[in-house]
Amino acid sequence: MLVVQDLHAEVDGKAILKGINLEVNAGEVHAIMGPNGSGKSTLANVIAGRDGYKITSGSVTYKNKDLLEMSPEERAWEGVFLAFQYPVEIPGVNNTYLLKAGVNAQRKHQGLDALDAFDFMSIVKEKAKLVELDPSFLSRSVNEGFSGGEKKRNEIFQMAVLNPSLALLDETDSGLDIDALRIVAGGVNKLRSADNAIVMVTHYQRLLNYIEPDFVHVLADGKIQKTGDKSLALELEERGYDWVKEEA
Amino acid sequence: MNLIEQTRQQADALFNQLGLPSKRDEHWKYTDVSAWADALQAEPTSSNIKAENLGIADLDVYRLVFINGVFDGTSSNLPHDIDILPMSEFLSTHEGQALEAYARLFDVQADAPLMNGFEAYNAAHATDGAAVCLAANSKLDKPLYILHINNQNNIVRHGFILGEHAEAEIIEHFIGTDAQRGLSNMASHIILQDGAQLQHYRLQQESSKQAHIARVDVKQHQHSTYTLHAVELGGALSRVDVLVNLAEQGASCALHGLFVLSGRQHVDHHTRVDHTAPHCTSNETYRTVLDGRSHAVFNGKIMVHKDAIKTDSSMSNGNILLSKHAEIDTKPELEIYNDDVLCAHGATVGQLDDKQLFYMRSRGISQEAAQELLTFAFADEVLAAMNNDVVRRYVEQAAFAKLPHNEDIEGMLTT
Numbered sequence: 001m002l003v004v005q006d007l008h009a010e011v012d013g014k015a016i017l018k019g020i021n022l023e024v025n026a027g028e029v030h031a032i033m034g035p036n037g038s039g040k041s042t043l044a045n046v047i048a049g050r051d052g053y054k055i056t057s058g059s060v061t062y063k064n065k066d067l068l069e070m071s072p073e074e075r076a077w078e079g080v081f082l083a084f085q086y087p088v089e090i091p092g093v094n095n096t097y098l099l100k101a102g103v104n105a106q107r108k109h110q111g112l113d114a115l116d117a118f119d120f121m122s123i124v125k126e127k128a129k130l131v132e133l134d135p136s137f138l139s140r141s142v143n144e145g146f147s148g149g150e151k152k153r154n155e156i157f158q159m160a161v162l163n164p165s166l167a168l169l170d171e172t173d174s175g176l177d178i179d180a181l182r183i184v185a186g187g188v189n190k191l192r193s194a195d196n197a198i199v200m201v202t203h204y205q206r207l208l209n210y211i212e213p214d215f216v217h218v219l220a221d222g223k224i225q226k227t228g229d230k231s232l233a234l235e236l237e238e239r240g241y242d243w244v245k246e247e248a
Numbered sequence: 249m250n251l252i253e254q255t256r257q258q259a260d261a262l263f264n265q266l267g268l269p270s271k272r273d274e275h276w277k278y279t280d281v282s283a284w285a286d287a288l289q290a291e292p293t294s295s296n297i298k299a300e301n302l303g304i305a306d307l308d309v310y311r312l313v314f315i316n317g318v319f320d321g322t323s324s325n326l327p328h329d330i331d332i333l334p335m336s337e338f339l340s341t342h343e344g345q346a347l348e349a350y351a352r353l354f355d356v357q358a359d360a361p362l363m364n365g366f367e368a369y370n371a372a373h374a375t376d377g378a379a380v381c382l383a384a385n386s387k388l389d390k391p392l393y394i395l396h397i398n399n400q401n402n403i404v405r406h407g408f409i410l411g412e413h414a415e416a417e418i419i420e421h422f423i424g425t426d427a428q429r430g431l432s433n434m435a436s437h438i439i440l441q442d443g444a445q446l447q448h449y450r451l452q453q454e455s456s457k458q459a460h461i462a463r464v465d466v467k468q469h470q471h472s473t474y475t476l477h478a479v480e481l482g483g484a485l486s487r488v489d490v491l492v493n494l495a496e497q498g499a500s501c502a503l504h505g506l507f508v509l510s511g512r513q514h515v516d517h518h519t520r521v522d523h524t525a526p527h528c529t530s531n532e533t534y535r536t537v538l539d540g541r542s543h544a545v546f547n548g549k550i551m552v553h554k555d556a557i558k559t560d561s562s563m564s565n566g567n568i569l570l571s572k573h574a575e576i577d578t579k580p581e582l583e584i585y586n587d588d589v590l591c592a593h594g595a596t597v598g599q600l601d602d603k604q605l606f607y608m609r610s611r612g613i614s615q616e617a618a619q620e621l622l623t624f625a626f627a628d629e630v631l632a633a634m635n636n637d638v639v640r641r642y643v644e645q646a647a648f649a650k651l652p653h654n655e656d657i658e659g660m661l662t663t
């Protein structure tokens with residue numbers, strides 16, 4: 001589904017990604033771990049299409065198409081979703097209507113008719129229940145005045161409604177207490193299927209107790225230094241990251 | 249010669265002394281009115297405007313209509329038992345204290361803040377206006393809608409005096425019928441007695457060749473509240489001076505401004521809030537969205553005087569430039585003469601927020617729609633302060649119609 005080959009990216013002339021290789025197939029869950037500042041969010045942002053990064057070499061192919069050629073909205077229509085590490089507040093823009101416009105733009109792209117208000121609301125209510133999002137959040141401005149945990153829950157709620165093929169979760173577990181973590185992870189698990197894939201960036205092994213990964217990658221210094229199964233995450237928790245770099 | 253005539257002659261003398269402001273004047277350096285100087289004194293000719301179906305529809309209001317500054321009785325609808333009258337009629341049918349109070353509204357002083365020749369000329373030569381005189385403890389049961397329909401010169405002077413604990417909502421609306429060149433010279437003089445409350449709308453939608461020059465002068469007594477919603481959409485040039493004197497303790501005012509400009513429109517607001525007494529509050533929020541080669545000027549001055557302890561004051565001015573040819577000159581000013589105050593003020597000038605744009609696009613909203621939506625939301629936030637839903641919706645539609653939009657995104661706003 002996703003093939004990243006020798007990806008190099010710079011910000012303001014500073015090299016951040018220095019040759020990333022990653023292959024994600026349908027049905028798989030990948031975890032990306034690594035020290036702060038190693039480039040994990042940069043990788044997620046580049047895949048989602050955020051401006052401000054200069055791709056100096058390499059390629060990103062998604063469903064056999066060149067992802068780097070597409071605008072962020074085209075990527076969304078094609079089924080790429082990014083749950084932000086720091087979800088953005090948008091005063092004055094309604095949470096639900098934003099999603100409705102997003103869903104209908106995607107449907108239009110797929111040649112489908114727009115959902116009417118009733119069908120859309122029944123999906124919204126069902127998905128809000130899935131992540132136990134209080135319905136009062138639906139009619140508020142996007143993320144405005146939400147607590148850190150509520151913002152993360154809102155990200156997973158949006159993901160549930162948009163139903164992506166490739167979900168990138170950037171530290172969705174940070175700032176969640178254990179109950180919220182269980183709810184969010186439960187939501188993610190319900191969305192897992194043989195047709196979609198999940199790439200989650202995390203610092204903590206504890207998330208992986210709830211969402212079991214097929215692969216664990218260590219990203220350090222702009223490169224994937226090591227790949228293993230979930231036991232690698234346990235080892236990282238015990239020994240930190242330094243040994244991985246030394247070994248590499 | 250009666251009191252009014254005498255006062256107006258003095259105003260004319262002041263006009264002759266002041267002349268019209270020029271760009272050399274610090275407060276007029278961005279706004280060049282020389283092109284309208286010849287229009288100032290031109291006499292309006294009669295027009296055949298039919299006012300019945302003009303203005304905001306679906307309003308349940310008292311209605312006072314002025315066509316080029318002349319009261320239009322046939323399309324007006326005034327209450328019977330309340331003193332809301334054309335100024336000309338009020339002055340000729342009242343005497344004693346009531347007359348004196350209104351005569352004072354024609355008294356212009358050279359040393360008043362932001363005094364200028366337009367205001368002096370207005371006091372001397374206004375053809376009419378609305379006189380609103382609310383008795384103590386009375387509440388106007390419906391808003392008063394003052395519709396100004398202009399396609400030529402007009403000079404109008406309103407006086408609103410609200411007695412103790414009186415309450416009213418007054419909507420001033422300025423529209424143009426066709427694009428002849430003219431000058432609207434407007435003044436609204438307002439006195440709020442103890443505990444009085446006024447919601448005041450000024451919706452400027454003059455035609456594209458009209459200049460609109462106005463002064464809003466408010467004096468507030470104890471615990472009175474004044475709320476202004478100033479919307480600037482029309483006209484070629486608009487200059488509005490808003491002066492609020494929080495003269496007695498516990499008074500509060502809120503000034504909300506929204507400019508949505510395009511083409512070569514030029515809008516300049518100078519606001520001046522004087523905290524003269526202790527325990528007064530002022531909040532000021534101005535937002536502008538500028539497209540094309542439009543130019544906005546915002547100069548907001550808050551003056552906290554020596555005795556005005558426990559002043560609570562905030563002022564913010566946000567500006568979005570949609571075009572690289574649009575221009576904003578913004579200057580929030582704060583002068584404080586005691587240290588027991590809480591004041592916050594600031595201005596921002598910018599394009600749309602990249603993080604917000606990317607967030608929306610990552611949810612499948614096209615770049616164009618995301619930009620439009622953010623612009624609408626930015627403008628809409630000021631409108632959320634409007635308590636009259638019919639007016640708010642009307643302004644929303646009119647403001648949105650001026651903003652670039654291709655997709656149906658109005659439903660996506662929270663208000």
Ligand SMILES: Nc1ncnc2c1ncn2[C@@H]1O[C@H](COP(=O)(O)OP(=O)(O)O)[C@@H](O)[C@H]1O
Pocket residue numbers: 011012016034035036037038039040041042043052
């Ligand atoms: N927009 C940006 N401008 C400047 N530097 C950036 C920007 N985004 C990321 N960086 C830098 O790139 C490096 C990697 O950041 P990031 O991808 O956020 O790391 P991680 O998510 O692994 O903590 C850091 O040194 C960070 O300061």
Ligand SMILES: [Mg+2]
Pocket residue numbers: 040041042085170171
């Ligand atoms: Mg990060």
